[in-house]
Amino acid sequence: MARADCPTCGGSGWKVVERTTAGAQALSTDKPGSAAQGEPKLVWAVPCDCTAGDRTERLLAKARVPDRYRHCDFDNFETDNEIESVPRAQQEAWNRSLAQAKLVVERFAAEFPVGSEHGLLLMGPCGAGKTHLAVAALKGIVLRGHSGLFYDYRELLKEIQDSYNAESQATEMSVLEPVLKAEILVLDDLGSSKPSLWALETVGHILNTRYNEKRVTLLTTNYLDAEAAGNPASVPSPRVAGMRAPSIEDSLTGRGGKRIRSRLYEMCRTVLITAPDYRKEIRNISRSRA
Ligand SMILES: Nc1ncnc2c1ncn2[C@@H]1O[C@H](COP(=O)(O)OP(=O)(O)OP(=O)(O)O)[C@@H](O)[C@H]1O
Ligand SMILES: [Mg+2]
Numbered sequence: 001m002a003r004a005d006c007p008t009c010g011g012s013g014w015k016v017v018e019r020t021t022a023g024a025q026a027l028s029t030d031k032p033g034s035a036a037q038g039e040p041k042l043v044w045a046v047p048c049d050c051t052a053g054d055r056t057e058r059l060l061a062k063a064r065v066p067d068r069y070r071h072c073d074f075d076n077f078e079t080d081n082e083i084e085s086v087p088r089a090q091q092e093a094w095n096r097s098l099a100q101a102k103l104v105v106e107r108f109a110a111e112f113p114v115g116s117e118h119g120l121l122l123m124g125p126c127g128a129g130k131t132h133l134a135v136a137a138l139k140g141i142v143l144r145g146h147s148g149l150f151y152d153y154r155e156l157l158k159e160i161q162d163s164y165n166a167e168s169q170a171t172e173m174s175v176l177e178p179v180l181k182a183e184i185l186v187l188d189d190l191g192s193s194k195p196s197l198w199a200l201e202t203v204g205h206i207l208n209t210r211y212n213e214k215r216v217t218l219l220t221t222n223y224l225d226a227e228a229a230g231n232p233a234s235v236p237s238p239r240v241a242g243m244r245a246p247s248i249e250d251s252l253t254g255r256g257g258k259r260i261r262s263r264l265y266e267m268c269r270t271v272l273i274t275a276p277d278y279r280k281e282i283r284n285i286s287r288s289r290a
């Protein structure tokens with residue numbers, strides 16, 4: 001919605017701009033460098049800046065970003081957290097891991113679509129900020145005009161499964177097509193349920209198709225690769241509850257699972273976040289300080 005008292009558009013939500021070969025300029029500006037007299041001009045209406053908030057909301061809704069993650073940005077991703085009673089060296093290591101992950105994901109989003117990465121796989125324990133960073137990247141990319149889609153892994157499988165139901169309005173293709181075609185897909189919480197053979201085949205098909213068509217996929221998972229799972233130093237201490245660290249090798253087993261794993265490693269740069277559960281540990285502190 002336009003702002004009723006907007007001085008630029010008077011509440012209509014549209015402003016008129018003119019374009020010469022030099023690009024678009026607002027008609028009302030009389031500054032040097034605005035369209036020269038006598039030069040052919042194109043005049044047309046574009047959405048006023050006061051509607052930008054709507055545009056963001058619209059684009060996030062279209063990309064299916066859940067409400068609870070819409071606030072997620074790089075700017076509000078904190079990398080200087082402090083938990084009382086945690087040794088300083090440990091705290092600093094967690095913060096370095098957060099800062100490093102933020103750097104990689106932010107650069108990935110800024111370079112999209114020309115970056116070298118076909119995908120990113122964000123790994124780490126519950127509440128470490130994986131979905132936050134994935135949404136921040138997706139937001140930046142769709143706001144620049146690219147098509148993007150957010151899907152929780154379980155939700156996606158459920159929608160596809162529901163589409164087989166005779167009474168369903170959706171067809172398998174109507175669910176799958178946008179997932180296969182979006183310029184960027186965020187697949188959140190991969191492996192969050194025990195995968196059936198069908199689930200593995202479906203995910204394998206999605207990843208393969210996107211990879212073959214050179215589309216970019218950003219995945220998050222609680223599972224760790226073998227190296228990280230086998231290295232106790234890489235995951236937060238036992239006092240940080242709610243984490244499970246089985247390896248991706250143990251969870252994506254069988255023929256279908258193996259194929260997905262090798263595809264994931266081939267197409268993705270992996271980013272391991274080692275930090276405690278922000279929801280539990282950090283929020284509590286800010287509440288108790290307030
Ligand atoms: N470093 C951070 N700075 C600010 N907010 C954070 C940070 N890390 C996490 N959060 C917030 O904490 C909540 C949990 O983070 P998020 O959902 O991204 O974790 P996750 O790693 O995806 O966890 P899960 O494995 O449970 O899906 C979110 O609301 C997120 O915005
Ligand atoms: Mg998550």
Ligand SMILES: [Zn+2]
Nearest residue numbers: 006009048050
């Ligand atoms: Zn306006």
